[in-house]
Amino acid sequence: MRLHLINLRSLYVLMPNSAPSQPLSxxxxxxxxxRIRHTCAHILAMAVQRLFPNAKVTLGPWxxxxxxxxxxxxxxxxxxxxxxxxxxxxQIIQADLPIIQETVDRAAIKAEIEQLNExxxxxxxxSIPEDAAITRYFIGCPDSGWTNHPEVEPSLxxxxxxxxxxxxxxxxxxxxxxxxxxxxxxxxxxxxVAGAYWRGDETKAQLQRIYGTAWETPEQLQAYxxxxxxxxxxDHRKLGQELKLFSIEEQAGGGLVFWHPKGARIRRVIEDxxxxxxxxxxxxxLFTPHLANLELWKTSGHFDFYRDGMFDAIDVEEQAYQLxxxxxxxxxxxxxxxxxxxREFPLRxxxxxxxxxxxxxxxxxxLMRVRGFTQDDAHIFCLPDQVAAEILGVLNLTETILSDxxxxxxxxxxxxxxxKSVGGNEIWQLATAALIxxxxxxxxxxxxxxxxxxxxxxxxxxxxxxxxxxxWQCSTIQVDFNLPERFGMEYVAADGSRQxxxxxHRAIFGSLERFFGILIENYAGLFPLWLAPVQVRLLPVSxxxxxxxxxxxxxLKQQGFRAEVDQSGDRLGKTxxxxxxxxxxxxxxxxxxxxxxxxxxxxxxxxGELGSLTLQALIKKMQDAIAHxxxx
RNA sequence: GCCGGUGUAGCUCAGUGGUAGAGCACCUAACUCGUAAUUAGGGGGUCGUGCGUUCAAAUCGCAUCACCGGCUCCA
Numbered sequence: 001m002r003l004h005l006i007n008l009r010s011l012y013v014l015m016p017n018s019a020p021s022q023p024l025s026x027x028x029x030x031x032x033x034x035r036i037r038h039t040c041a042h043i044l045a046m047a048v049q050r051l052f053p054n055a056k057v058t059l060g061p062w063x064x065x066x067x068x069x070x071x072x073x074x075x076x077x078x079x080x081x082x083x084x085x086x087x088x089x090x091q092i093i094q095a096d097l098p099i100i101q102e103t104v105d106r107a108a109i110k111a112e113i114e115q116l117n118e119x120x121x122x123x124x125x126x127s128i129p130e131d132a133a134i135t136r137y138f139i140g141c142p143d144s145g146w147t148n149h150p151e152v153e154p155s156l157x158x159x160x161x162x163x164x165x166x167x168x169x170x171x172x173x174x175x176x177x178x179x180x181x182x183x184x185x186x187x188x189x190x191x192x193v194a195g196a197y198w199r200g201d202e203t204k205a206q207l208q209r210i211y212g213t214a215w216e217t218p219e220q221l222q223a224y225x226x227x228x229x230x231x232x233x234x235d236h237r238k239l240g241q242e243l244k245l246f247s248i249e250e251q252a253g254g255g256l257v258f259w260h261p262k263g264a265r266i267r268r269v270i271e272d273x274x275x276x277x278x279x280x281x282x283x284x285x286l287f288t289p290h291l292a293n294l295e296l297w298k299t300s301g302h303f304d305f306y307r308d309g310m311f312d313a314i315d316v317e318e319q320a321y322q323l324x325x326x327x328x329x330x331x332x333x334x335x336x337x338x339x340x341x342x343r344e345f346p347l348r349x350x351x352x353x354x355x356x357x358x359x360x361x362x363x364x365x366x367l368m369r370v371r372g373f374t375q376d377d378a379h380i381f382c383l384p385d386q387v388a389a390e391i392l393g394v395l396n397l398t399e400t401i402l403s404d405x406x407x408x409x410x411x412x413x414x415x416x417x418x419x420k421s422v423g424g425n426e427i428w429q430l431a432t433a434a435l436i437x438x439x440x441x442x443x444x445x446x447x448x449x450x451x452x453x454x455x456x457x458x459x460x461x462x463x464x465x466x467x468x469x470x471x472w473q474c475s476t477i478q479v480d481f482n483l484p485e486r487f488g489m490e491y492v493a494a495d496g497s498r499q500x501x502x503x504x505h506r507a508i509f510g511s512l513e514r515f516f517g518i519l520i521e522n523y524a525g526l527f528p529l530w531l532a533p534v535q536v537r538l539l540p541v542s543x544x545x546x547x548x549x550x551x552x553x554x555x556l557k558q559q560g561f562r563a564e565v566d567q568s569g570d571r572l573g574k575t576x577x578x579x580x581x582x583x584x585x586x587x588x589x590x591x592x593x594x595x596x597x598x599x600x601x602x603x604x605x606x607x608g609e610l611g612s613l614t615l616q617a618l619i620k621k622m623q624d625a626i627a628h629x630x631x632x
Numbered sequence: 633g634c635c636g637g638u639g640u641a642g643c644u645c646a647g648u649g650g651u652a653g654a655g656c657a658c659c660u661a662a663c664u665c666g667u668a669a670u671u672a673g674g675g676g677g678u679c680g681u682g683c684g685u686u687c688a689a690a691u692c693g694c695a696u697c698a699c700c701g702g703c704u705c706c707a
Contacts, residue, residue, distance in 0.1 A: 076636060194702030195635025202704045206635050209702070237699095241643075250680075250698050306707050326707065360633050361698085363705060454707065478707090505707095542664040570669085577668035591666055603667065 031175070033216055037062030039099060039177045040089070040188055040214040045069045046139055046168040047088035048210070051081075057170060058120040058198060058207060065224060066213035070196050072120065077193045077208055085210070086190045092139065093188070096181030100138040101174060109134060109171065120198065121171050137176050140167035186218040189225075230468055236520035237366040243525055243583065245533075246367065246516075255364040255371030257513050262533035265562065266519075267512060269531055271352060274376055274401070274509070281397045283348040283378060288330035290354060294320035300329040301422075301486055305455060309357045327353035328480075328505060331379040332487045340491040345501070346386050350378035352512065367517030374512040380504040381489075384430065387502055391438035391460070391477060394506050398475050401508050402464055404629055406522060409465035412444050415452035422456055423481035431479040431502075432458045456482030466522040474510040474518070479503075525583050526605065529625040529632045532585050535562045536622065538600075539575040541591035549590040552600070552615060559619055576603070585632050586622065606631045 041060035044067070048055050052073055060069025071077075077085075106125070113121045128134055177183065189212060196209035215221045232238075240246045245263035248256060259267055275285060294313045297303040302310065302325065313320035324330070331349050340347070354374045363369055380390050402410070414435055417428045435458055439446050446460070453459050462475035480503040483489070490498040509515035519531070529535055536556060538549040549565045556563035566575045572589065579587045588600040599612040613621070625632035 078636090192701060193636070196703045197634080200704075202634065206703080208635070211702080248699090254698065302707075308705085309707065328707095357707085360705070362633060362635095362703085364699090369706075456707090539667085541666055544664070569664095571664090572666050574669050575667090580668055587667090589667065593666080601667080609667070 033214075034062050035175050035177045036183055036216065037067040037214045038172075038175065039180065040183065040212060041067040041069045042099075042137065042139055042168075042170050042172070042176070043089050043092045043180060043183075044085065044190070044210060044212060045071070045170060046092060047085050048073075049168070051084060051088055056118055056120055059124065063211075066191070066211065068209050068211045070198070070207040070209045072198075072205060072207050077210065079193075082190045082193060082210070086188075089188065089190075090185045093180045093183045093185045096179050097140040098138075098179050099176045100141070101176070102136055102138065104134050104136055106134055109136065113171070124171060134171070135173060136169050137172045137174060138167055138169045139180060183214070184217060187215040187221045189213055189221065227468065231470070231521075234468070234521040234524045235366075236368075236517040239520050239525040240367070240517075243533075245520065248366075248370075253371075254361060255359060255369070257367060257370055257372065263516070265533040266527065266531050267516065270509075270512065270516070273404070274352070277397065277401055278348075278350045278378070281348075281393065283350040286331060286334060286349050286351040288327060288334065288351060288353060289324070290356070291321050291323055292330070294322045296329050296333070297322050299486055300326075300332075301456075301482060302326065302329070309359075311356055311358050323356040324353075325355050325357045327351055327355060327375060327377045328379060328483060328503075329487075331377075332483055332489065332503075335381060335489060336487060340381075340501075342383060342491050342493050342499075345491070346380050346382035346390050348378060348380045348390075350376070353377045367513040367520075370511075370513055373514065375507050376509045376512065378506050380506070381491075381501045382504070384502055387431065387434040387479065387504070388437040388441075390504055391435055392441050394477050394504070395438060395442045395444070395460075398462060398477075398508050402462075402475070405519065406528070406629070407464040407466070410444070411463040411465070411471055412439065412446035413449050413452070413461045413463070414439065414446050415449040415454075415459045415461065417458065418451045418453050418455060420455055421453070422485075427481050428458065431481070435460055435477070435479065454478055454480075456480045464518070466518065467524070470521075472518050474515060475508045476506065476510065478505040480505055526631065527583070527585075528629050529585050529622060530629050532583075533562065534564055534582070534584050536564075536586040536588060536618075537579050537584050538563065538565045539572060539579065539587055539589050540565065541572050541589060543569070545590045545592065545595055548595050552588075552590065555615060556619070561619075561622060580605075585625075586618070588618065604632050 038061065041062065045057050045060055048069070048071055049057065052071075052075070054075075055071045055073035058070040058072065060067060106128075110122065110125060113125060125134070191211040191213055194209050194211065196207050198204040198207055213221065213224055215224060240263070243262060244260050245266070246260055247258045248254065249258055252258070278285065291314070294303065297310070303322075306325065310325045311323050313322050315321075330353070331351070334349065335347070352374050354372065356372045359369060359371050364371070380394075382390050402408075414432075416432055421428075439460065457479040459476055459478035461473055463471040463473045464475075465471055484500050484503050489501055489503070491501050493499045519527070523531075527533070538553050540546045540549045546565065553563045553565050566579070568575060568578065570578070572591075576587065576589075583605065585605045587603050589603070590600065594600055594612070597612065599614055600618055602610040602613045602618055604610060622632065
């Protein structure tokens with residue numbers, strides 16, 4: 001997942017991205033942890049400049065888990081450098097230097113920065129509004145006569161001893177701690193170095209960003225590191241490999257997903273469930289091509305607006321054809337084939353549509369960011385006064401589906417009109433009001449992202465919270481004024497006139513690939529019984545019980561279970577170990593005792609050994625677990 | 633795409649200029665076994681790819697592809 005850590009647009013308004021309406025008050029004394037982190041960023045910058053006098057400082061804010069600082073440094077920082085920088089930071093912390101705020105005069109500080117040759121700081125200074133107060137923060141005592149870039153001989157082999165009168169400063173709005181010694185050096189760690197662009201703009205200079213984490217106590221640091229380990233343990237790329245769910249093949253190209261038999265079984269369960277749920281909610285299901293004449297994409301506007309995300313066109317008998325990056329124009333064409341009456345509305349058309357988008361190589365990431373994926377897409381064509389009810393219907397269906405996959409905690413965003421957009425103000429207001437009405441009827445709290453909508457209409461995005469608290473964006477509901485206009489869509493109204501329908505785009509999983517990745521991580525590979533690729537494995541104690549085990553497996557399969565017999569010929573202990581490592585929910589041992597008693601010795605992933613059960617009792621137990629979508 | 637890192641057997645990894653290794657997996661044989669690894673043997677790699685340096689390259693250089701950590705992007 002990408003964590004949006006902070007807003008970098010202005011050094012003077014530091015705010016967590018998750019709560020954009022609550023900037024950190026400069027007078028806020030309660031945010032001790034943020035002060036720790038912000039001060040750590042300064043200490044990091046000070047340490048780096050002491051060890052690497054050529055490094056230019058830029059800026060370094062606090063984040064949700066720590067801090068970072070971006071440097072322009074001609075030599076790349078190595079992992080070994082990080083260790084030395086961290087050691088230097090500890091020295092600065094342990095020297096317990098005072099941190100002193102000073103309000104400065106613009107012209108005077110400008111001259112001072114110029115003298116220090118810190119071009120990025122000059123740019124920051126220039127971006128501070130004329131009427132704003134300008135402050136700097138010293139680490140160490142400003143009266144000591146020492147200043148940045150001290151004449152201390154820097155050393156790359158060992159930390160530089162900190163003279164007590166040392167001083168370093170950074171242009172900054174604060175807030176900070178009063179002394180470096182208020183930081184627990186055992187609760188701070190540097191994490192990684194990465195590339196970053198100055199001002200987040202890829203046309204500007206590439207900087208080196210050093211990430212660190214900082215907490216109030218060593219225990220909190222340990223807890224954070226454990227959480228990171230847990231996320232690593234659940235990584236869908238690792239589990240996907242171990243559980244033989246999917247792969248991405250270098251020979252085929254990056255970002256193209258191969259669903260292996262076990263992953264494909266899960267996908268089929270998901271798709272079957274999805275089709276059933278949509279049919280029940282009044283949707284029709286469509287199938288459309290993967291490719292179409294490029295003219296279609298010119299008509300839709302995608303060629304103008306999103307060409308960068310499309311693969312190059314394919315020449316077909318001197319006509320340009322385009323691999324589809326979206327399904328919507330195909331649904332519009334399907335609509336256009338017939339003349340529609342208002343009496344048919346709302347029309348709800350859904351498709352598991354596979355789209356292909358050009359994503360830059362560096363952005364590809366397992367199942368989360370790919371170049372070919374299947375959207376659980378749908379388009380609703382309706383009358384203006386049906387929009388709010390349709391949106392509400394989508395919210396209800398979304399809740400039903402997501403909660404059946406174990407997601408009950410959502411964060412909802414409403415995104416309004418962006419600068420670059422189409423359509424009249426009136427219709428934007430109408431659509432936005434319909435989205436709000438639906439959200440309020442549903443009773444879901446939401447955050448508003450002003451200007452975050454699509455160019456063609458406002459949208460609702462729903463993020464789900466997973467088992468370890470991470471948020472994932474999946475569902476999206478968008479009102480579209482653009483496509484009906486561009487394609488000249490019409491319906492016949494009650495008075496016989498031709499009118500333009502409203503179009504709603506929506507996806508609940510978003511992409512099947514991505515949702516599968518989220519499921520793997522959410523369940524840590526321990527899929528609930530209804531999703532498990534192998535639900536029950538029968539383990540014959542020796543070859544003598546193999547035929548009997550096969551008969552039982554056959555009966556289970558006839559009841560619709562995904563059942564199989566261990567064919568390895570290994571000893572019992574090994575077959576159990578194998579089944580456990582494969583995270584199979586139910587295993588049943590078949591030995592002579594079971595053969596004679598016609599029972600099964602059952603062991604489940606959640607409950608351990610259950611003792612002897614009849615086949616009927618096991619079937620009942622599994623049917624219950626499937627009905628409740630539980631782990632068993 | 634950009635910055636940095638990585639690429640050796642199906643998987644996880646060792647191997648710093650001189651005849652490619654281990655564990656697991658796979659195959660074969662023996663054992664016919666009771667709740668997380670039976671024993672023995674065997675097969676398997678143009679060391680991501682290409683070009684170069686060298687008497688000699690997994691090892692050094694350049695290019696390229698893929699992946700990893702980020703940035704940027706994400707209709």
